[in-house]
Amino acid sequence: MVLSPADKTNVKSTWDKIGGHAGEYGGEALERTFASFPTTKTYFPHFDLSHGSAQVKAHGKKVADALTNAVAHMDDLPGALSALSDLHAYKLRVDPVNFKLLSHCLLVTLACHHPAEFTPAVHASLDKFFSAVSTVLTSKYR
């Protein structure tokens, strides 16, 4: 799946609209992932996962910052995400199925906070973008 010029425009303009809220949305997406898909919690036994957890907020910001970086480098996602790709392959080893779960919850979070911007075309572009990021992050798994 390839990101078209229109997809890239849609993703960039969504990210501009999010502005300084990216970190907060990252945290919310994680919270939604843990609530809807409890198996995802197995990767965070060392975290306090209760509502409002500072650890979840901090981790959400980390995820959001990485996505912001990816948005800025959509023409070279493998390059921009290389270090994170290594991390996920050799250290974290999060099962690939989980990237879809977090991606879905990122979409839900954006739909909640930006209903007007979340048009069908933007929804499609974002889904493709998260899918492309997930593919890069799992590309060195084997």
Next chain:
Amino acid sequence: MVHLSAEEKAAVSSLQGKVKVDVVGGETLGRLLVVYPWTQRFFDSFGDLSSPDAIMSNGKVKAHGKKVVNSLINGLKNLDNLKGAFAKLSELHCDKLHVDPENFKLLGNVMVCVLARHFGKEFTPQVQAVFQKVLAGVANALAHKYH
């Protein structure tokens, strides 16, 4: 069978009453066809599906979306026996429609996005979790009679 606590049932009921089935139904099916274009394979007879605008304004998409979501809402009344409630529809989707059950999961997740869009902050992580549980139960029930 989907087990919901009293709290979870209350969360579903409160939102369910506010869901405008014709709006949510059409938007859900439309978005499925836009976001996952390969799902259009089941709808050759629906006419113009050539662009997001064409899909979202297509009368057949809206009507069929309403039918599907109505059926889902009916499922909410049968949480104790989803497999029984959806047995006939399961046979239909396997034997006549030949729909890969993976599509039920795709549709369910698109519906969650549509509900999130309509209800905003009211669609809390806890409410989302309940809907995910119910929709997963319905997807399983619809796949149950496949052979």
